[in-house]
Amino acid sequence: MASKKDYPILEDMALVRAAQRGDMQAFEELMGRHRDKIYARAFSMMRNEEVAIDLSQEAWVKGWQRLKQFQGDSSYLTWMTRIIINLCLDQLRKHKRQRAESIELLEEESGGVERQMPVVTSNPTERLERAELRQRIDRALALLSHEHRTVLILHEFEELEYKKIAKQMQCSIGTVMSRLFYARRKMAVLMAGYKREELK
Secondary structure (H helix, E strand, O other): OOOHHHHHHOOHHHHHHHHHOOOHHHHHHHHHHHHHHHHHHHHHHHOOHHHHHHHHHHHHHHHHHOHHHOOOOOOHHHHHHHHHHHHHHHHHHHOOOOOOOOHHHOOHHHOOOOOOOOOOOOOOOHHHHHHHHHHHHHHHHHOOOHHHHHHHHHHHHOOOOHHHHHHHHOOOHHHHHHHHHHHHHHHHHHHHHHHHHHHO
16 A cells, blocks of 8 residues: 555556545545646636636535546546536536527638638747647637537537537537537637737
8 A cells, every 4th residue: 555655656546546445635636636627627618717716626526525436437537527517517507698699690701611720830939839829719719608618618628429518518419510510610710810910
């Protein structure tokens, strides 16, 4: 059995096993490792710092309460990410917007570019360009409706299938496909607009 001073160098699974036996220090080590990633996922979905912090804390409480259920079929981070996504979806459903984003608001001339994802080529300024690209993506995501932003994050970043997204968002697969299509189009329009601004 590992000594507590070895915890920082142990793999997640060893810490999970210790935490499942009631070792809070092992669980705190897991929290320290993954706290930022769980918060980042909550913020990317909620776009509100305080709400993201509250939901992240709730996710860790649930993570502790349900730890015995973790079988190791996926990584511990993947398991925790599912918990935070479900909490965010529950919250979004509670505060669902009264008016869904209208299709008419989307710019028709952007047709055909919805599947174009920005590509960053390798060069000496690659890190700076990636940071700028992340900022542009973040700004664009903030302008999407809750529904469009959520479906885009679940599909593009979490790589969930349409069927699983439909189940989590409690809607039809057709609705998921439609929201994803318009979310991609809107993102393409916004990203192109930001690029034009920077070229001026």
